Amino acid sequence: xxxxxxxxxxxxxxxxxxxxxxxxxxxxxxxxxxxxxxxxxxxxxxxxxxxxxxxxxxxxxxxxxxxxxxxxxxxxxxxx
Numbered sequence: 912x913x914x915x916x917x918x919x920x921x922x923x924x925x926x927x928x929x930x931x932x933x934x935x936x937x938x939x940x941x942x943x944x945x946x947x948x949x950x951x952x953x954x955x956x957x958x959x960x961x962x963x964x965x966x967x968x969x970x971x972x973x974x975x976x977x978x979x980x981x982x983x984x985x986x987x988x989x990x991x
Contacts, residue, residue, distance in 0.1 A: 920961065920965065921957075921958065921961060923957070923961055924954065924957035924958060924961060927950070927953045927954050927957045928954055928957075930950045930953070931947060931950040931951060931953075931954050934946065934947035934950045935947060
């Protein structure tokens with residue numbers, strides 16, 4: 912299962928998603944016998960890579976925010 916494909920967070924995977932959409936347009940039987948599995952795997956790999964990049968950036972931002980908060984609390988403790 913994957914998230915909604917065409918969002919602002921998934922712009923790097925547009926080409927791979929287009930391949931999957933084209934494969935799905937071939938019809939139900941095409942999907943049912945597994946002809947879209949390679950495209951689906953490529954989409955999953957691309958989305959996973961994007962998610963890993965996003966979580967790394969979020970983690971770095973959270974660490975920076977926590978560092979600033981600790982500095983402010985240390986400053987408050989020093990002035991108390």
